[in-house]
Amino acid sequence: MDILTKAKKRLSRFLRVFFKKKRARIGIYGPPNAGKTTLANRIVRDWTGDALGPVSEIPHETRRARRREDVTISNGNGDSIVIDIVDTPGVTTKIDYHEFTEYGIEKEEAVKRAREATEGVAEAMHWLREDIDGVIYMLDATLDPFQQVNIMMVGIIESRTLPVVIVANKIDLPDASPARIKSAFPQHPVISISGLEGTNVDELYDKMIEFFG
Amino acid sequence: MIQGVQLDLISEERLARLTSMEKIRLILDEVMAGNIVVLEKGLSPEESSRLIEMTMMEISPDGFSGIEMETYPARAQGGGLLARLFGGGRESPSRLTVIGPANQLKMLRKERDLISAWVSSR
Numbered sequence: 001m002d003i004l005t006k007a008k009k010r011l012s013r014f015l016r017v018f019f020k021k022k023r024a025r026i027g028i029y030g031p032p033n034a035g036k037t038t039l040a041n042r043i044v045r046d047w048t049g050d051a052l053g054p055v056s057e058i059p060h061e062t063r064r065a066r067r068r069e070d071v072t073i074s075n076g077n078g079d080s081i082v083i084d085i086v087d088t089p090g091v092t093t094k095i096d097y098h099e100f101t102e103y104g105i106e107k108e109e110a111v112k113r114a115r116e117a118t119e120g121v122a123e124a125m126h127w128l129r130e131d132i133d134g135v136i137y138m139l140d141a142t143l144d145p146f147q148q149v150n151i152m153m154v155g156i157i158e159s160r161t162l163p164v165v166i167v168a169n170k171i172d173l174p175d176a177s178p179a180r181i182k183s184a185f186p187q188h189p190v191i192s193i194s195g196l197e198g199t200n201v202d203e204l205y206d207k208m209i210e211f212f213g
Numbered sequence: 214m215i216q217g218v219q220l221d222l223i224s225e226e227r228l229a230r231l232t233s234m235e236k237i238r239l240i241l242d243e244v245m246a247g248n249i250v251v252l253e254k255g256l257s258p259e260e261s262s263r264l265i266e267m268t269m270m271e272i273s274p275d276g277f278s279g280i281e282m283e284t285y286p287a288r289a290q291g292g293g294l295l296a297r298l299f300g301g302g303r304e305s306p307s308r309l310t311v312i313g314p315a316n317q318l319k320m321l322r323k324e325r326d327l328i329s330a331w332v333s334s335r
Contacts, residue, residue, distance in 0.1 A: 094279025094315035118269040159258035
């Protein structure tokens with residue numbers, strides 16, 4: 001870490017103590033099925049021993065934003081941050097209840113899930129506008145990062161000048177291509193992980209301390 | 214009668230005369246009527262955020278299922294120290310944008326400088 005970064009962190013800590021600033025709320029954003037809840041659970045489990053929410057292969061399993069307060073993340077150098085982790089519903093521009101019936105869910109339940117999912121997306125957008133101080137943007141590294149929702153969301157995050165770390169998830173899968181994500185968003189740090197297996201998560205923690213601290 | 218899809222190309226000048234909510238309402242009304250909208254200049258990030266929210270409110274079972282929207286990634290911004298300090302360097306330019314009903318507009322291929330889409334009639 002260079003002298004300028006160290007000075008910036010010291011000043012940031014001083015200002016936070018001086019002005020009694022609230023803990024930073026870090027939102028985990030991304031399209032459905034990128035692995036947001038898996039990562040949120042891993043972070044919360046690694047640092048508090050708890051979990052945040054259920055995971056599923058069915059899209060829109062997370063239909064309400066969930067927050068875990070006072071998560072302290074530290075590294076071997078003695079640096080640490082205390083944050084609130086907010087796991088958010090996957091952001092999309094379209095939701096059709098047939099997405100759920102394809103997984104064997106009955107129509108009535110699928111319609112209910114679709115309605116909750118639409119409310120969840122609107123809620124996630126509202127959190128981003130009002131209550132989020134930094135973003136972990138999750139992408140499935142096996143998919144095309146140029147999907148419109150990613151371009152829109154990264155644009156929205158940049159316009160709010162929020163610090164963002166992009167996570168290329170699912171690197172345990174053979175089709176994963178974190179390099180494609182790095183080339184799509186060269187202006188932001190990209191960390192490659194497997195949230196499921198825990199691969200490289202320590203590098204993400206280091207980056208979170210550096211960026212959100 | 215010839216079957217087809219209505220395509221509305223909206224100029225930058227016309228968009229500039231509209232407020233954010235008017236733009237979003239115009240887009241959603243057109244798209245919910247089954248039309249494809251092409252904006253000469255795309256939406257700001259704030260407008261995109263509101264458009265996602267309002268789209269979610271309009272979705273209904275067996276009716277409107279949302280929008281498909283395509284635009285190019287923002288061009289890399291230069292901007293010196295002063296521009297960054299005052300926020301000017303972070304403003305992403307909005308570019309040509311195509312928006313349509315999710316069940317009629319499908320993206321075929323997308324690169325930094327090419328969007329290839331397929332449109333079906335209802």
